[in-house]
Amino acid sequence: MKGTYYDPGKMESRAVDIIDNVPLNATEIGACWNTYMQYTMFVCIFKYFSQTAEDNEIRPIMEDAVDICAKRVKWVTELFNKEGLPIPFGFSDNDVDLTAPRLFTDPYYLYYMINANKISVGISGLSFVTSGRADVRDFYDRCINSTIHLFNNSINVLLSKGLYVRPPLITVSKNADYVKNQDFLGGFLGERRTLLAQEISALFYGIVTNNVGKRLLMGFRQTARSNQVRKYMDRGIKLANNLIETFSSSLTQEDIPDPVQWDFMVTDSTTPPFSDKLMMYHTILITTAGILNYAASLATSPRHDLVVHYTKALNEVANYSEDGINIMIDNGWYEEPPRTVDRRKLVNKPKH
CATH class of the missing domain: 1.20.1260.10 (Ferritin, core subunit, four-helix bundle)
Known part of the structure; x- marks a missing residue:
């Protein structure tokens, strides 16, 4: 399979062939399963947002998000098929009505995008550092980069419209120092x-x-x-x-x-x-x-x-x-995540 080798002395990376025929481990299965569930949902969300967005600068970001999320779903689907793992039910067009009137305003779409991508960076980063197979790490590497791409575009549009809420400005001491007593706590x-x-x-x-x-x-x-x-x-x-x-x-x-x-x-x-x-x-x-x-x-x-x-x-x-x-x-809506087989139930009990 194709992996990615990073030269610590260079900023760029080059692809190399890595022979890795080991099956997916528990961490990789769990991460990819969650990715499928989350991004089938996000495809529905961003399809609706792109359908109802009115601002010509905001709509393309939502359309870009649909494309990125759909590619992540496709990759996991192909991986699970190759590994002989069941495809989760997840979410589909049956879970979204694209003809429904707009429920949120355009600025909210951008704040939603920023918040969703903050979550995504953390989850993808954790999935990246806990995965061993090169193809899975490469996938989450690309997830992180495309998430940052959406995050930057969303903030830039908010900034251009004067809508970005900045953290507070503060005045700090000009000198470094040590804490003197427990009153600090x-x-x-x-x-x-x-x-x-x-x-x-x-x-x-x-x-x-x-x-x-x-x-x-x-x-x-x-x-x-x-x-x-x-x-x-x-x-x-x-x-x-x-x-x-x-x-x-x-x-x-x-x-x-x-x-x-x-x-x-x-x-x-x-x-x-x-x-x-x-x-x-x-x-x-x-x-x-x-x-x-x-x-x-x-x-x-x-x-x-x-x-x-x-x-x-x-x-x-x-x-x-x-x-x-x-x-x-x-309500029968909670899809069970992958879990190990209960070997106690696999005992060959004698039949009488």
Whole structure:
């Protein structure tokens, strides 16, 4: 098979033949399975976005995303066929109505794209560094590069339109120094130290990602067919509101402004463009991404009050995600990921 050899002394790479006939391992199967599920969903999402986008600069980005996502689905399909693995059901044209009126505004499409690509870079990066086969690593290498391509194009258009929400500007000390005492970790009683730059960043992006997710769930809530799904989306909106309020208060207490309001992002359409199955899967996907984000924020925010905020957020989001999986199982929507054969059931029991 064709792999890629990287010369550490050069920026460019050259393709070489790597003989690798080993079967896919558990990590590679799991990564590729998730890629198929996620990108069959994204094909549906971006087809609808490209169909309903009105801005001539934004529509081509959505069309580009459809093409990129479809290529990823095709690659995994061919790989699984070659390896004799079952193709997941995933999502199809049956899960999207391209004739439905626009549910979100054009600027939201770009913020959605940025958020989706932040998640994609992390997932593809993890899949890359945990895969051994050259063809799989080469695939995720290309996934990372095409994701960065979409991310850059989206931010550039937002910047050109004056819509990009920048992180806060801060004034920092001109001298390097060491921490003098344990008050550095405080945050409940007494005088609090000011926020670290990395803590401000985590709070800021916690607000932004929750706003993007909240608007997605608002659109899902007003178009869901099932009352059970509608209530689940409503619960997610309330959870996002609580998290936004918590993170915002930590910034405003130190006179650091919140990001702009996002109320113009969702239209008043009640016609469902997506199936309830797709909306539930998508909601669980972004809550899973939220768990990863809060774990990373917890690791880089040593002030005690922030540790409490992120620990609580992790618990609440994990519970919300679990309840969503249970709803999908109840409705026959939750597709089982690949797992090892239960060898206890393979025992040859004597017949009488």
